[in-house]
Amino acid sequence: MKKISIVGSGTMGTGIAQIAATYGHEVCLYDSSNEAIKNSKHKIEKILNRLVEKERISQQEKENINSRINFTTDLEDIQESVLVIEAIIEDLNIKQDLFSKIERIIDKDCIIASNTSSLSIASIAAACKKSGRVIGIHFFNPAPLMPLVEIIPAVQTTTETLNTARSIIDSWNKITVIAKDTPGFIVNRVARPFYGESLRIYEEGIADFATIDWAMREIGGFRMGPFELMDYIGNDVNYMVTETVFTTFYFDSRYKPSFTQKRMMEAGYLGRKSGKGYYDYTTEERPLANEDRDLGKIILWRILCMLINEAADAFFLKIATKEDIDLAMTKGVNYPKGLLVWADEIGIKNVLTQLEELQAEYGEERYRPSPILRRMIKENKTFY
Numbered sequence: 589m590k591k592i593s594i595v596g597s598g599t600m601g602t603g604i605a606q607i608a609a610t611y612g613h614e615v616c617l618y619d620s621s622n623e624a625i626k627n628s629k630h631k632i633e634k635i636l637n638r639l640v641e642k643e644r645i646s647q648q649e650k651e652n653i654n655s656r657i658n659f660t661t662d663l664e665d666i667q668e669s670v671l672v673i674e675a676i677i678e679d680l681n682i683k684q685d686l687f688s689k690i691e692r693i694i695d696k697d698c699i700i701a702s703n704t705s706s707l708s709i710a711s712i713a714a715a716c717k718k719s720g721r722v723i724g725i726h727f728f729n730p731a732p733l734m735p736l737v738e739i740i741p742a743v744q745t746t747t748e749t750l751n752t753a754r755s756i757i758d759s760w761n762k763i764t765v766i767a768k769d770t771p772g773f774i775v776n777r778v779a780r781p782f783y784g785e786s787l788r789i790y791e792e793g794i795a796d797f798a799t800i801d802w803a804m805r806e807i808g809g810f811r812m813g814p815f816e817l818m819d820y821i822g823n824d825v826n827y828m829v830t831e832t833v834f835t836t837f838y839f840d841s842r843y844k845p846s847f848t849q850k851r852m853m854e855a856g857y858l859g860r861k862s863g864k865g866y867y868d869y870t871t872e873e874r875p876l877a878n879e880d881r882d883l884g885k886i887i888l889w890r891i892l893c894m895l896i897n898e899a900a901d902a903f904f905l906k907i908a909t910k911e912d913i914d915l916a917m918t919k920g921v922n923y924p925k926g927l928l929v930w931a932d933e934i935g936i937k938n939v940l941t942q943l944e945e946l947q948a949e950y951g952e953e954r955y956r957p958s959p960i961l962r963r964m965i966k967e968n969k970t971f972y
């Protein structure tokens with residue numbers, strides 16, 4: 589099997605290495621830190637042991653997977669790979685420096701991919717002489733469990749690079765979607781209102797965390813409520829994604845971060861990992877939701893219309909196909925339904941009316957409807 593190299597053995601690199609080795613590749617897992625390599629080895633060992641215990645893989649398979657991974661702190665070991673996936677710290681200068689080093693070591697046909705969540709692939713590719721072989725391959729955490737992978741060709745990326753990269757990731761039984769090289773790609777862009785509008789509803793005093801979470805779970809069918817999910821992701825991580833999307837969209841107020849979340853982050857109320865976030869994780873007790881279904885429907889409707897508007901606008905601006913936008917949200921963040929399918933079901937006219945009412949009431953840009961909604965109504969069209 590072809591050799592795959594992973595550069596950066598942290599959370600994401602370790603998960604990606606596990607997948608590649610499971611699918612039979614010889615894997616080189618590099619990190620500049622000995623400590624990171626040690627931790628990664630330990631983590632893979634622990635995960636594979638658990639899979640053996642659960643009888644998902646045999647002891648022999650575990651040994652085979654382990655034997656395929658070469659852990660190293662010598663970057664030269666990535667030679668003879670068909671694909672190198674970079675998953676180091678999210679810093680453009682450091683990534684660019686690494687990409688130019690990688691390019692000097694690898695074979696002429698090797699593809700170099702970045703797992704970046706927020707940097708432009710074009711800017712990373714610009715560090716390489718043969719920038720056509722650079723592409724974004726964005727896994728979700730935990731990489732071995734999350735089915736979605738966003739593939740992001742930069743303006744420099746060749747069609748051959750795109751096709752080869754996609755076919756390798758498809759062969760790992762992942763669901764791949766193609767996204768334009770724009771901030772947040774698909775998922776981290778379209779999902780913003782799930783957090784932002786929920787925070788806004790709380791800030792206005794319409795409902796508390798528990799009630800908003802209840803409405804989204806029980807009436808909306810989402811697996812987790814927005815506040816539970818922010819606590820799970822970490823308020824630091826989730827806030828930083830929002831801030832990056834906001835600044836990289838030239839401060840479009842649609843993506844404006846929330847002071848509520850910023851203060852939680854500043855206070856160290858990061859969520860589950862710190863023991864406290866919107867909820868207190870040092871006790872089993874949870875505040876009770878106000879299970880008023882009429883209020884719940886108002887909450888769901890407002891957040892859902894904002895999500896649909898974001899998905900529609902991503903389609904309008906050709907960030908991805910409508911099918912890929914819906915797949916991304918159902919497979920990347922477990923939404924109960926694709927947002928554009930959902931729009932057709934509840935009626936585009938109804939979505940537009942809600943957005944227009946919010947915009948009229950608040951006079952804020954964040955509620956501006958995507959032009960595609962008005963156009964579709966005029967032309968009597970649906971998404972599907």
Ligand SMILES: NC(=O)c1ccc[n+]([C@@H]2O[C@H](COP(=O)([O-])OP(=O)(O)OC[C@H]3O[C@@H](n4cnc5c(N)ncnc54)[C@H](O)[C@@H]3O)[C@@H](O)[C@H]2O)c1
Binds near residue numbers: 620
């Ligand atoms: N954690 C997530 O949920 C998530 C999801 C999708 C994408 N990403 C992206 O994946 C990348 C990695 O994220 P992570 O959460 O795995 O980070 P992490 O902090 O867990 O791991 C980063 C690793 O990179 C190593 N490293 C740093 N600089 C290096 C260098 N110059 N050369 C070699 N190794 C170096 C560190 O030692 C560390 O082991 C980032 O670009 C991030 O945006 C993260």
